[in-house]
Amino acid sequence: MLEPILSIRGLTKxxxxxxxxLASVDLDIRAGEIxxxxxxxxxxxxxxxxxxCGLVRPSSGTIxxxxxxxxxxxxxxxxxxxxxxxxxxxxxxxxxxxxVSYSRGLFGKPGDPALIESILxxxxxxxxxxxxxxxxxxxxxRRVLIAKALAHEPELLFLDEPTAGVDxxxxxxxxxxxxxxxxxxxxxxxxxHYIEEAEEMADRVGIIQGGRILMVDEKRAxxxxxxxxxAVIDLAAPLAAVxxxxxxxxxxxxxxxxxxxxxxxxxxxxxxxxxxxxxxxxTRAGIGFTSLDIHDSSLEDIFVGLLGHQGEAA
Amino acid sequence: MHFxxxxxxxxxxxxxxxxxxxxxxxxxxxxxxxxxxxxxxxxVIGSRxxxxxxxxYGAFIIPGxxxxxxxxxxxxxxxFGIYMPRFTGTIYExxxxxxxxxxxxxxxxxxxxxxxxxxxxxxxxxxxxxxxYEIAHPLLAAFYIMLVAxxxxxxxxxxxxxxxxxxxxxxxxxxxxxxxTFLGGTFYSIRELPAPWDAVxxxxxxxxxxxxxxxxxxxxSDVPIALSxxxxxxxxxxxxxxxxxxxxxxxxLRE
Ligand SMILES: Nc1ncnc2c1ncn2[C@@H]1O[C@H](COP(=O)(O)OP(=O)(O)OP(=O)(O)O)[C@@H](O)[C@H]1O
Ligand SMILES: [Mg+2]
Numbered sequence: 001m002l003e004p005i006l007s008i009r010g011l012t013k014x015x016x017x018x019x020x021x022l023a024s025v026d027l028d029i030r031a032g033e034i035x036x037x038x039x040x041x042x043x044x045x046x047x048x049x050x051x052x053c054g055l056v057r058p059s060s061g062t063i064x065x066x067x068x069x070x071x072x073x074x075x076x077x078x079x080x081x082x083x084x085x086x087x088x089x090x091x092x093x094x095x096x097x098x099x100v101s102y103s104r105g106l107f108g109k110p111g112d113p114a115l116i117e118s119i120l121x122x123x124x125x126x127x128x129x130x131x132x133x134x135x136x137x138x139x140x141x142r143r144v145l146i147a148k149a150l151a152h153e154p155e156l157l158f159l160d161e162p163t164a165g166v167d168x169x170x171x172x173x174x175x176x177x178x179x180x181x182x183x184x185x186x187x188x189x190x191x192x193h194y195i196e197e198a199e200e201m202a203d204r205v206g207i208i209q210g211g212r213i214l215m216v217d218e219k220r221a222x223x224x225x226x227x228x229x230x231a232v233i234d235l236a237a238p239l240a241a242v243x244x245x246x247x248x249x250x251x252x253x254x255x256x257x258x259x260x261x262x263x264x265x266x267x268x269x270x271x272x273x274x275x276x277x278x279x280x281x282x283t284r285a286g287i288g289f290t291s292l293d294i295h296d297s298s299l300e301d302i303f304v305g306l307l308g309h310q311g312e313a314a
Numbered sequence: 315m316h317f318x319x320x321x322x323x324x325x326x327x328x329x330x331x332x333x334x335x336x337x338x339x340x341x342x343x344x345x346x347x348x349x350x351x352x353x354x355x356x357x358v359i360g361s362r363x364x365x366x367x368x369x370x371y372g373a374f375i376i377p378g379x380x381x382x383x384x385x386x387x388x389x390x391x392x393x394f395g396i397y398m399p400r401f402t403g404t405i406y407e408x409x410x411x412x413x414x415x416x417x418x419x420x421x422x423x424x425x426x427x428x429x430x431x432x433x434x435x436x437x438x439x440x441x442x443x444x445x446x447y448e449i450a451h452p453l454l455a456a457f458y459i460m461l462v463a464x465x466x467x468x469x470x471x472x473x474x475x476x477x478x479x480x481x482x483x484x485x486x487x488x489x490x491x492x493x494x495t496f497l498g499g500t501f502y503s504i505r506e507l508p509a510p511w512d513a514v515x516x517x518x519x520x521x522x523x524x525x526x527x528x529x530x531x532x533x534x535s536d537v538p539i540a541l542s543x544x545x546x547x548x549x550x551x552x553x554x555x556x557x558x559x560x561x562x563x564x565x566x567l568r569e
Contacts, residue, residue: 015569053410056569075316079412089403093335105324106411148407 003067004028005156005187006052011061013047013211021047023211024061029156029189034182036198036219037191038303039208045191046086048208049158053083065156079107082154084145086161086191092134096125099133100147107152119147122177124170139166146177157181159190163197175201195303209307226302229271230295231262231278236288245285249278260289271296317420321413325421329395333429340391340429341436344383348437351379352444355501360445366503367534372445377527378500380437381462384430385495385520388463389487392426392470397483400474400566409568415561419554422471423464430463431456447531454539455530461546462523468553475557475566494520499528504536519545 006029013022021044029035037045050056052063054074063070068077091099100116120126123143128136133144142165149157159178163171171194178188178201192198198205199219206216215222238257250264262278265271275294282289333340356372363371399405408418434456441447449455477483498504498520504512515521516537526542529535535542560567 050569053406054568055406055409057564075412075414077412078410081410083406083410085403085406087403089406091404092402094331098331102324102328103407105327106321106407106413108318108320108412110320 005031005066006189007064008048008052009062009064011048011051011063012059013044013051013056014059021211022051022058025208025211025213027206027213027216029187030204031187032182032185033203034178034188034190034201036202036205037189037208038195038198038205039191040307043208044211045208046160047211049083049160049189049191053081053158054078079152080155082149082152082157084142084149084157084159084162086164088138088141088145088165090133090141090144093132095130095132096120096136096144096147097129099144100151103148104151109152115153116147116151119150122180123147124173139170142166143170143174146174150181154186156187157189159188161191161193163192163194171197207303207306214306222302223297224266226297226305227266228263228297228301229265229275230297231271231275232291232293232295233260233262233278233282233289234258234291235260236290239287243285243287245281246278249274249281251278265296316414317416318413321411322417322420322424325408325413325418326424329422329425330428332395333391333425340387340433344387344433344437345440347383348379348440349444351375352441356444366506367532369532369534370445373447373532374503374528375501376438376441376445376447377531378495378498378524379441380434380459381498381520381524381527382492382495382500383437384433384459384462385466385491385523386487387433388426388430388466389470389473389491390484391429392422392467393474393477393483393487395422396471396474397477405567415558418561419468419471419557423467426467426470427460427463430459430467433463434459449531450533451530455527458527458530458543458546461543461550462527465546465550465553468550468557472553472556472560475560478566491520494518495524497521498524499536500524519549522546 006027008025008027011022011025012020014020025048037048039045047056051058052065052070065077066080068074070077094102097116097120100120101111104112104116117126120129123146125140125143125147128140133141136144142162146159146162162178163174166174175197178190182188190197190202202219204216205219205222207214217225235258239253239260240257242251242253249262251260251262253259254261262275264274272294275292279292352372355375360371360375365371366374399408473486474483497515498518499515504515504521504525507515522537522542522545525536526539526546529539529542559565
C-alpha cells in the first residue's frame with residue numbers, strides 16, 4: 001500500500017482547564033481519498049484538525065504529513081495543507097478578491113489572477129469579487145473561506161463542516177466541487193453533521209466520540225458490515241408463532257402476531273433479495289399479507305447505533 | 315533559516331491596506347492633535363517663552379509632539395493589527411500558513427515603519443503652518459523615526475498578543491506611553507529642570523527618544539545621540555526576542 005499522506009500517532013490533547021479533547025488518536029489518511037470524520041458535538045473533530053494545521057499544540061503524539069514531521073518540518077508540510085475552519089472568521093472589510101489573493105501570497109505562492117478567477121467562478125463568487133466580505137451572506141462567506149483555502153493549491157484539504165449554513169442547492173454544488181477536487185488529486189478530510197454528506201461523498205468514514213476514534217472503515221465495508229435491511233410485513237391474519245416455512249429467515253412477530261419483521265442483510269442488496277424470497281415463501285405457505293415496507297439502514301442508523309452502544313457501555 | 319519574501323510582502327500589503335482603509339481617520343487625527351498642540355503651546359504660550367538652547371520654543375516642541383503621536387499611533391495600530399485577528403478568529407490563517415516569526419515581523423514592522431514615516435510627514439507638514447523650522451539631519455531623522463516606529467510596532471504587537479480584552483489594549487498607551495512622553499521633555503529641556511528632577515527625568519526611557527529625535531532636528535539634545543540610538547536599538551532587540559519566544563511557545567496564539 002502507498003505510504004499515507006497523513007499519519008497521526010498517539011495524538012492526545014488536553015486543553016488548559018483539563019478537558020481531554022483527544023485521547024491517543026491514531027489515524028492514517030490515504031493520498032487521494034475523501035475521508036469523513038463523523039462525531040457528535042464536542043467529539044474532538046475540530047481539535048484534531050487544529051492539531052494538524054498548527055492551531056492547537058498537541059499534548060503528545062506525532063503527526064507526519066507528506067513524510068515531514070509536523071513538529072520539526074512544519075513549513076514544508078503546511079505549504080501543502082489547506083484549511084477551511086468551522087467558524088466563519090473572515091476579514092470583514094476586505095473585498096473577496098483581495099482576501100483570496102492575500103491567502104495565496106501568505107502561503108508563499110506567486111500571484112496568479114487566472115487561478116483566483118477560476119476558483120471564484122467555481123464557487124459562484126465571481127460576481128462578488130469586489131464586494132466587501134461583510135456584505136456577503138453566511139453561505140457566501142463560507143465559500144470565501146473555501147476559496148481562501150484553495151488559493152495556494154493545497155494537496156491536502158481540511159473542511160471543517162464545509163456545508164454548515166449552506167442551502168440545499170448550493171450544498172449539492174459544493175459536493176460537486178469537492179468531487180472535482182478529488183479528481184484533481186486533492187486529498188480531502190471533512191467533518192460534517194450531515195451524514196448524508198459522508199454517505200454521498202466519502203471513500204472512508206471515521207467515527208469519533210469523546211476524543212477517541214471508535215471506528216475507521218471504507219464506507220462500503222461499514223455499510224456491509226453494519227448495514228441492515230428492515231422489512232415490515234402486515235399480515236392478513238394473526239400468527240401465534242413464526243411458521244416452520246420461514247425458519248431460515250431472520251424474522252420475528254410483533255403487534256400481537258399481526259406483523260412480521262425482518263432484519264438482516266448487509267446494506268448492499270442482500271437484504272432486499274432475502275425479503276423478496278421471504279415474500280415468495282409467505283405466498284407458498286399460504287400466509288396472506290396486506291402490506292410490505294422495506295427500509296435499508298443508512299450510515300446515519302449505523303452511526304446512531306454505534307454511538308448509542310458506546311453510550312450504554314460507558 | 316528559511317524566509318519567504320512573498321509571505322512577508324503579503325502581510326505587509328495587507329497591513330498597509332488596513333491603514334489606507336481608515337486613511338481619513340489616520341490622517342485627520344494626527345493633523346488635528348498636532349494643530350491643537352501648536353495653537354496652545356506653540357503660538358499662545360510659545361510666544362512668551364524663551365528659546366531653548368538657541369531653538370525658538372515653537373520649533374523646539376516639534377520633535378516631542380511628533381514622538382508623542384508616533385508612539386501612540388504606532389503602538390495602538392500594531393496592537394490592533396494582531397489583537398483583532400485573535401479576537402475575530404481570522405488569525406487561523408496566519409497560524410496555519412508556512413510562515414514563521416521572521417515573515418510575520420517583517421510584514422508587520424515594515425508596514426509600521428512605512429506608516430510611521432507617512433505620519434511624521436503629515437505632522438511636519440502641519441507644523442509648517444504654525445512655525446518656521448529646519449531639520450539639521452533629515453536622513454538621521456528619517457532613520458530614527460523608522461527605528462522608533464519599528465520598535466513600538468513590536469511593542470504594540472506584544473501588547474496585542476497579551477491583551478485579552480479591549481480595555482487592556484487601550485490601557486498601556488493611555489496609562490504609560492502618554493504620561494511618559496509628556497514628562498519626557500516634549501515641552502521643555504530636561505537640562506533646565508532643577509536637581510534632582512533632571513536626574514529623575516532620565517529614568518524615563520522616552521526622554522531618550524525625544525532627545526534623540528530633537529538632536530536629528532536641531533543638533534541639540536539632552537543626552538548624547540548615540541545613547542538614544544543605542545537605547546532604542548536595545549528596546550527593539552528585546553521586543554524581537556520576546557516575540558520570538560511567543561511564537562516558539564505559541565503563548566496566547568495557539569491553544
Ligand atoms: N479552546 C478550548 N479550550 C478548552 N476546551 C476546548 C477548547 N476547544 C475545544 N475544547 C473542548 O474540547 C472538546 C472537543 O472540542 P472540538 O471543538 O474539537 O469538538 P468538535 O468535534 O469539533 O465539535 P463540533 O461538532 O461541535 O464542532 C470539547 O469538550 C470542547 O469543549
Ligand atoms: Mg468542530
